[in-house]
Ligand SMILES: NC(=O)c1ccc[n+]([C@@H]2O[C@H](COP(=O)([O-])OP(=O)(O)OC[C@H]3O[C@@H](n4cnc5c(N)ncnc54)[C@H](O)[C@@H]3O)[C@@H](O)[C@H]2O)c1
């Protein structure tokens with residue numbers, strides 16, 4: 354079995370690549386980072402160091418690596434004979450890998466089973482976003498896309514920090530991991546990935562993951578950044594930051610329980626588990642990594658505005674979520690392109706226009722005035 358995986362970064366090597374390797378796939382990593390691909394191409398293995406409770410070291414071998422920019426034809430050929438394609442490149446990058454996937458699909462022998470495609474990104478229905486982009490690049494006169502490819506949404510959960518320099522290809526990760534995959538698109542041909550869980554209704558799982566793990570994580574990052582702290586574990590050790598993160602997760606818990614019918618005690622246990630993951634002192638994760646790309650994180654269906662908007666629609670005024678968004682508006686890491694873009698938007702646009710541009714909420718939305726007030730306050734400081 355062969356899998357082509359786009360994005361040989363943190364989660365690509367430390368999670369998806371590892372689980373596919375353990376499932377028996379030969380993994381072909383495709384990435385645009387030339388130095389990384391050269392290193393992978395000349396290595397015969399790398400280690401994944403799982404740190405925290407019950408630490409372990411796992412070795413990944415039997416992989417190859419290609420530069421999907423300079424060796425695109427070779428990647429297309431690999432896809433044409435692959436069983437599976439996965440991505441972990443970032444939601445905004447899916448549109449760039451989609452045409453390569455479409456070319457690979459077009460080059461497949463008609464007798465091959467449909468290619469199984471899963472985007473492992475932090476976004477609601479990321480695979481669907483990828484499918485839309487592949488369809489846009491697809492020539493319908495050749496074959497029906499649905500007869501040559503199966504697209505399944507997934508939720509991936511493992512904290513993989515940026516790796517320390519000098520570590521080579523090895524990856525340090527937390528011990529926890531969860532990969533939940535929508536079973537329904539596969540019919541009778543569900544891939545055999547022992548480390549993954551296949552479910553019939555992914556919606557509640559993905560919202561629970563994004564609106565608990567990622568909402569809490571980003572809150573810790575932005576509150577920690579505001580407090581001048583470097584690491585997520587340091588931020589969580591600060592009682593004021595920890596209390597604010599806890600309050601945010603109280604609000605998302607209220608939504609998730611009401612919307613999806615999760616048992617409150619089970620959701621509380623899930624929250625507790627996640628808070629303990631954030632405090633893992635062995636994981637060198639930083640507020641700058643976790644807070645990266647604040648414009649994406651403040652998007653309409655993302656970890657803050659998504660749950661806050663739904664609460665507001667249900668007549669509940671979020672407080673802690675708005676405080677976290679306020680901290681996100683102050684994330685001014687100059688090395689983060691989106692933080693710079695956000696700062697420019699805040700200085701160039703009036704508050705109402707900034708709300709619409711950043712969150713895509715219409716002025717009629719019940720959450721709109723509260724975010725407008727946050728932005729007015731932020732602008733008054735500048
Ligand atoms: N790191 C985590 O803890 C974690 C956990 C769950 C999900 N995710 C999600 O996984 C995705 C990747 O995150 P990451 O932390 O691994 O980031 P990363 O920056 O470590 O890795 C992304 C990789 O994608 C590559 N890339 C960029 N453009 C590309 C292109 N056009 N074609 C092929 N490769 C390309 C980059 O060179 C990089 O190696 C994101 O969507 C993230 O939200 C991350």
Ligand SMILES: O=P(O)(O)OC[C@@H](O)[C@@H](O)[C@H](O)[C@H](O)CO
Pocket residue numbers: 475509510511512513566567570571642643644645646
């Ligand atoms: O990857 P992002 O930028 O969407 O979010 C940053 C972190 O919260 C994220 O990478 C987590 O570590 C991960 O989602 C844990 O499963």
